[in-house]
Structure formats: C-alpha cells, structure tokens
Amino acid sequence: MVLKAFFPTCCTLADSGLLVGRWIPEQSSAVVLAVVHFPFIPIQVKELLAQVQQASRVGLAVLGTWCHHQQEPEESLGHFLEGLGAIFSHEPWLQLCRERGRKFWSCKATHQQGPGVPGVPSKDRVMLIFYDQRKVLLSHLHPPTVLPDCQFGEVTASTEGLAAIFDTVSRSEVLFCKDQFDEGPVRLSHWQSEGVEASILVELAKQASGPVCLLVAYLLSLVSAASACRKANMLVSMLLDVALGLTLLSWLHSSNRIGHLADALIPMADHVAEELQHLLQWLMGAPAGLKMNRALDQVLGRFFLYHIHLWISYIHLMSPFIERILWHVGLSACLGLTVALSILSDILALLTFHIYCFYVYGARLYCLKICGLSSLWRLFRGKKWNVLRQRVDSCSYDLDQLFIGTLLFTILVFLLPTTALYYLVFTLLRLLVVTVQGLIHLLVDLINSLPLYSLGLRLCRPYRLAAGVKFRVLEHEAGRPLRLMMQINPLPYSRVVHTYRMASCGCHPKHSWGSLCRKLFFGELIYPWKQRGDKQD
Amino acid sequence: MEDERSFSDICGGRLALQRRYYSPFCREFCVSCPRLSLRSLTAVTCTVWLAAYGLFTLCENSMILSAAIFITLLGLLGYLHFVKIDQETLLIIDSLGIQMTSSYASGKENTTFIEMGKVKDIVINEAIYMQKVIYYLCILLKDPLEPHKISQVVPVFQSAKPRLDCLIEVYKSCQEVLTHQKATSTNP
Numbered sequence: 140m141v142l143k144a145f146f147p148t149c150c151t152l153a154d155s156g157l158l159v160g161r162w163i164p165e166q167s168s169a170v171v172l173a174v175v176h177f178p179f180i181p182i183q184v185k186e187l188l189a190q191v192q193q194a195s196r197v198g199l200a201v202l203g204t205w206c207h208h209q210q211e212p213e214e215s216l217g218h219f220l221e222g223l224g225a226i227f228s229h230e231p232w233l234q235l236c237r238e239r240g241r242k243f244w245s246c247k248a249t250h251q252q253g254p255g256v257p258g259v260p261s262k263d264r265v266m267l268i269f270y271d272q273r274k275v276l277l278s279h280l281h282p283p284t285v286l287p288d289c290q291f292g293e294v295t296a297s298t299e300g301l302a303a304i305f306d307t308v309s310r311s312e313v314l315f316c317k318d319q320f321d322e323g324p325v326r327l328s329h330w331q332s333e334g335v336e337a338s339i340l341v342e343l344a345k346q347a348s349g350p351v352c353l354l355v356a357y358l359l360s361l362v363s364a365a366s367a368c369r370k371a372n373m374l375v376s377m378l379l380d381v382a383l384g385l386t387l388l389s390w391l392h393s394s395n396r397i398g399h400l401a402d403a404l405i406p407m408a409d410h411v412a413e414e415l416q417h418l419l420q421w422l423m424g425a426p427a428g429l430k431m432n433r434a435l436d437q438v439l440g441r442f443f444l445y446h447i448h449l450w451i452s453y454i455h456l457m458s459p460f461i462e463r464i465l466w467h468v469g470l471s472a473c474l475g476l477t478v479a480l481s482i483l484s485d486i487l488a489l490l491t492f493h494i495y496c497f498y499v500y501g502a503r504l505y506c507l508k509i510c511g512l513s514s515l516w517r518l519f520r521g522k523k524w525n526v527l528r529q530r531v532d533s534c535s536y537d538l539d540q541l542f543i544g545t546l547l548f549t550i551l552v553f554l555l556p557t558t559a560l561y562y563l564v565f566t567l568l569r570l571l572v573v574t575v576q577g578l579i580h581l582l583v584d585l586i587n588s589l590p591l592y593s594l595g596l597r598l599c600r601p602y603r604l605a606a607g608v609k610f611r612v613l614e615h616e617a618g619r620p621l622r623l624m625m626q627i628n629p630l631p632y633s634r635v636v637h638t639y640r641m642a643s644c645g646c647h648p649k650h651s652w653g654s655l656c657r658k659l660f661f662g663e664l665i666y667p668w669k670q671r672g673d674k675q676d
Numbered sequence: 677m678e679d680e681r682s683f684s685d686i687c688g689g690r691l692a693l694q695r696r697y698y699s700p701f702c703r704e705f706c707v708s709c710p711r712l713s714l715r716s717l718t719a720v721t722c723t724v725w726l727a728a729y730g731l732f733t734l735c736e737n738s739m740i741l742s743a744a745i746f747i748t749l750l751g752l753l754g755y756l757h758f759v760k761i762d763q764e765t766l767l768i769i770d771s772l773g774i775q776m777t778s779s780y781a782s783g784k785e786n787t788t789f790i791e792m793g794k795v796k797d798i799v800i801n802e803a804i805y806m807q808k809v810i811y812y813l814c815i816l817l818k819d820p821l822e823p824h825k826i827s828q829v830v831p832v833f834q835s836a837k838p839r840l841d842c843l844i845e846v847y848k849s850c851q852e853v854l855t856h857q858k859a860t861s862t863n864p
Contacts, residue, residue, distance in 0.1 A: 140771045300791040609787040
C-alpha cells in the first residue's frame with residue numbers, strides 16, 4: 140500500500156524538527172499533528188507524548204523528522220536527523236524535506252525490519268496529503284449511513300477510513316494547548332501558531348463569551364439532553380419566534396389597528412351569515428337545476444335558517460366586548476409568533492362554529508340514511524347483518540316485514556338526493572375551514588422545526604458540517620512524491636435540514652386519502668385534530 | 677503525462693476525454709460535454725418572447741413583456757447553474773479512493789469521494805432503455821456488514837454518457853490501479 144502522510148498546511152513554513160502524530164497501520168497512513176522544534180530533550184518529548192496520550196486516548200508517537208532548510212542540507216544535519224531515528228524508533232520512519240521557497244518536497248519512509256537483508260532499510264512509496272488543521276478540528280463528519288454500532292460511545296479513536304483522521308485531530312486538542320511561543324520544555328508548531336487574533340477587542344470578547352456560553356449551555360441542558368447543535372437550533376428558533384411575535388405586536392398596537400380589526404370583525408361575521416342564508420335559499424329552490432323534495436327541503440332549510448338567526452343574535456350580543464378581548468389576545472403575541480398563529484386558528488374555529496354544527500347535522504342525517512338504505516337493501520336481497528358474527532347472513536323474512544321494508548326503502552331512496560346535497564354543501568364548507576386551519580398549523584410547525592442555527596452554520600462556516608472530503612492534485616514533478624490537497628466537502632442544505640430537523644408536534648393526519656374518501660362517502664364524522672395513537676372513540 | 681482524444685456520446689454529440697497520469701497510482705479522467713449551442717438558446721428565447729408578445733396583444737398589459745424578459749434571464753441562469761454540466765472528472769488514487777466531480781457551466785462544482793475501503797470493483801454495465809442499449813461505467817460498493825455483497829451501484833459520467841470505446845479506455849486504466857491496490861492491500 141502507498142504510505143499516506145497527512146501534513147497540516149500550517150506546518151509547511153515551520154522550522155526543522157520532529158514530526159509528532161498518529162500512525163494508523165490498517166490504512167498505512169501517518170497523521171502529523173505537530174512539529175517539535177530544536178532544541179529539545181528526548182525524555183521530555185516522550186513525557187509530553189505520554190501525557191497527551193493519557194488525556195486524549197489517541198496513540199501518539201514521534202513519526203519522523205522534518206527538514207526545512209535554505210539550500211542543500213549539510214552532511215552533519217543529515218546524520219543528526221538519521222541519528223534521531225535511533226532514539227525515537229518508529230516503524231516506518233518518515234523523513235520529509237523541503238527547500239525554502241521551492242514547491243517540491245522529498246519524502247522517504249524507511250522500515251528497519253525489511254523483508255530483505257536485515258539492517259538495510261526498505262523504502263515505501265509516499266503520498267503527501269495537506270489538510271487544514273483548524274477546519275478539520277472544528278468540523279463534524281456526517282456519515283452517509285448510520286451504522287448500528289455508532290450508538291455506543293467510542294472510547295478509543297476509530298480506525299475506519301477518513302473518520303479516523305477527523306477523530307485523531309479532534310481528540311488531540313490537548314496537544315494544541317501549548318505552542319512554540321509559550322514557555323515550556325518542548326516547543327511545538329501547529330495550527331495555533333499560525334496567528335492568534337490581531338485585535339485585542341476580539342480577544343477580550345472571546346474571553347468574556349466563555350462564561351456566557353457556559354451559562355446558556357447549562358440552561359439548555361436543563362431543558363433537554365440533546366447534542367449541542369440541537370440545543371442551539373432550539374434556542375435560535377425560539378428567539379426568532381419571540382422576535383417575530385414582538386414585531387407583530389408592535390405592528391398591531393400601532394395606529395389603533397386593533398380597533399379597526401374589532402370594527403371590521405362584526406360586519407364580516409354578519410356578511411358570512413348573510414352569504415349562508417343566500418346559500419340556503421338557493422338550496423331550498425332548485426339548486427343547479429336539480430329537483431328537490433319540497434317538504435324535506437323546506438324543513439331542513441328553515442331549521443338551518445333559524446340556527447343562523449340565533450348565531451347572529453349571539454354575535455351581536457358579544458360585540459361590545461370584542462375590542463377588549465382582541466387587545467388582550469394581541470398581547471399574547473409577545474410570547475412568540477407561533478402562539479399568535481395558534482390563537483388565530485382557534486378564533487377562526489370559534490367564528491365558524493355554525494358551519495361546524497351544520498356539517499355535523501348534515502353528516503348525521505346522511506349517515507342515518509345510508510345506514511338505513513344499506514340495511515333495507517340487504518332485506519331486499521333476503522340477507523341480514525349478524526352483529527354477533529360481524530358478517531352478512533341469509534334470513535327469511537315474513538311478508539309484512541318485506542312489504543314495510545320495501546316501502547321504507549323507496550321513501551329513503553327518493554329522499555336521498557336532498558339529504559345528499561345538503562351534506563355535500565356543508566361538508567365542502569367544513570373542509571374549506573379545516574384546510575385554512577391546517578395551513579396555519581403547517582406554518583407553526585415550520586417555524587418550530589426549521590433548524591436555523593444549522594442552516595446559518597452551513598452558510599457562514601461550511602467546514603463545520605462535513606459530508607466528506609475532496610482532493611485536489613497539486614503541481615507534480617516526475618520523481619517527486621505526489622502532493623494532494625484535502626478540503627472539506629460541506630453538507631448539502633437538504634441534508635442539513637433532514638438531519639437537524641427538530642421533532643414537529645406530530646400533526647400528521649391519522650387517515651390516508653383512501654380512508655378519508657371512504658369516511659366522506661359513508662357520512663362518518665371527520666375529526667382532523669385526532670393524532671395517530673389516540674384512543675379510538 | 678497528459679493526452680486528449682475525442683469520442684462521441686450516445687446521442688452522437690462530440691466529447692473530449694482528457695487523461696492525466698500524475699503517477700503510477702494516481703490517474704484522472706476528464707470528459708467534457710458539448711457546450712450550450714447558440715442555436716437552441718436563440719430558438720428558446722424567440723419562442724418565449726413571441727408567446728409573450730402574443731399574450732400582450734391579447735391583454736394589452738406591458739407587465740407581460742417585462743415578466744417574459746425576467747423569466748428568460750432567470751431561466752437561463754438557473755439552467756447554467758443547476759442543469760448544464762460542462763465537465764465530469766474521475767480521479768482514482770491508489771489506496772485512498774475515487775473522486776467524481778461534476779462542473780456546471782456557471783462554475784459550480786459538485787464532488788463525491790468514495791474511500792477505497794468501500795469500493796468493490798469498477799465495471800461496465802449494460803442497460804436497456806426503451807429501444808436503446810446503453811453501456812455505462814459504474815462503481816460497485818461493498819456492504820460494510822457483509823463484504824461479499826454489493827450494497828450500492830454508483831454510475832459515473834451520467835451527464836456526459838460516453839460510448840463504449842471511451843468507457844473501455846477508462847475501465848482499463850482503472851482496473852490497473854485497482855488490481856495493484858488489491859495486491860498490496862493489507863485488508864482482505
């Protein structure tokens with residue numbers, strides 16, 4: 140296998156020294172994490188590595204030497220570097236070399252115990268892969284499929300493919316605490332030495348934000364035990380919700396909008412009631428050219444008209460209090476836009492209560508009629524519904540039973556068009572109201588479950604959410620090792636929404652389209668607010 | 677080492693295959709699709725504008741004309757950014773993986789990288805589509821739980837759709853790298 144050396148881009152300008160990192164034998168890759176500069180005492184380097192290994196549970200070791208020189212290296216430096224291989228023995232021993240200002244590198248990987256003559260080191264082909272250490276440290280790799288054993292907490296670093304590289308870098312944070320500018324026995328070079336913030340204000344803000352972030356994290360941990368990203372999503376969604384609600388509140392209370400709304404509400408309710416009356420008058424006549432049964436038509440029509448008359452009286456009774464009620468309801472918008480939308484949906488349900496009542500009356504009548512028709516139709520064919528066995532059995536009826544049954548069947552059949560028409564009209568109105576309510580609920584659901592923090596992170600810091608990596612081949616010269624640049628491939632927006640979407644309140648309807656049509660046909664009442672798993676009526 | 681040859685795709689359009697051999701274990705194949713033709717662009721624009729002018733004479737509303745211009749511009753931008761693929765690249769690196777890149781006409785690049793541990797093999801598959809028999813190159817992926825089963829088939833050069841002669845070239849090169857990788861790999 141080709142030996143892959145993952146080298147951080149921040150160390151390409153570092154001075155000569157030792158390479159420190161992790162060797163993954165299964166993939167034949169060496170992940171270089173830092174460069175230890177001269178002068179150093181080998182015992183102290185080994186101590187530091189043991190310390191970091193204990194804290195991070197990543198198997199760190201000295202992987203080889205790094206040589207960054209002006210011109211051709213002196214002989215003594217070459218011998219010195221080879222001598223280091225004897226002190227820090229590692230299989231294989233990497234020797235990376237670069238001339239200042241030149242683009243092309245030279246790499247050697249030697250094995251001490253080769254298959255050939257013992258003592259003569261054997262060489263391997265080496266491939267250099269540069270990676271941005273800070274981005275790989277901060278990013279979170281999203282695997283394409285969730286494996287079943289991912290649920291357990293990994294104690295040691297993984298060895299599977301690219302996840303191993305990301306794991307190694309993120310677990311070795313302890314190593315990056317000290318760099319070459321700090322006082323200490325060992326001088327390291329890694330991404331921290333690339334340059335800290337140049338502005339004192341940014342540094343102070345970072346120091347101050349530490350305790351604030353801790354406090355917010357603690358508060359969120361009280362709410363739920365989800366991961367940091369989900370907590371941030373919840374917080375941002377809630378904040379946006381409250382902000383939108385306050386905007387709505389300020390808009391409502393400016394220039395007396397509530398008063399205008401209250402003044403417009405009563406005439407609107409009156410208008411709706413008038414339209415319903417016109418509709419009933421139309422049904423009582425000859426709607427769409429159909430001929431109705433006059434007596435039943437008049438009875439049903441007058442019943443519904445009286446109902447509307449009662450409703451209008453109640454509305455007029457409530458009219459002096461409407462403005463006060465609306466003002467207080469408008470205040471609830473400061474809790475969030477979702478609260479205001481839910482209250483709007485409830486107000487709509489209250490104002491269209493008469494439509495709901497009409498639907499229930501029409502549906503019950505129609506349902507009774509359909510039940511009667513089906514039972515009498517069975518009588519026609521000489522069959523009966525066996526309640527005990529829940530099936531249709533044959534039955535011999537007496538002559539007078541058959542006679543009365545046939546009469547009733549005829550009456551019901553001839554009255555069917557009238558009842559069916561009333562049922563159809565009121566069901567359509569009810570479905571319209573339910574659709575509007577459903578749309579409001581969808582909007583509330585969207586505001587609640589959209590992961591805004593993750594989307595913002597994907598927009599501003601795309602390397603934080605990684606779907607994978609991509610490689611770019613850098614300038615190549617024959618005889619030199621191949622150099623590749625590894626960059627992070629960010630997660631597409633659709634996957635961000637899919638992965639981080641918060642649980643919606645589960646307002647998916649219980650029925651499929653087929654069962655809905657069946658219920659409508661048989662006149663069974665539809666309850667749109669019943670969820671899956673609720674107890675059956 | 678770099679060389680370029682021209683082939684044709686399944687509809688008869690001209691394709692260019694560029695091969696780059698960076699090293700014995702790293703190879704790149706780049707298939708360039710035919711460019712957006714001026715003829716089809718002019719035809720579509722004229723159709724849309726004629727239709728808008730026809731509607732304008734019916735409705736006497738000048739908003740229709742500005743809407744038509746707007747729609748044409750947006751449609752062209754959307755087509756260039758989301759639909760028209762200029763180049764498709766396959767980069768195969770021994771013991772690292774296979775990377776497929778699609779570059780769109782607007783400059784956007786879509787990259788997918790598959791690790792070598794997941795790759796079972798690269799094959800040329802035959803598909804019968806209506807009255808045509810199409811050959812396409814695809815990468816077979818291993819199932820992580822059962823290494824002898826194939827979990828997924830990933831087709832390569834889906835927009836360019838080169839013919840069999842082009843695919844054979846790419847297939848031969850990839851097989852050289854894969855056999856070498858299997859011979860020297862530590863995992864079974």
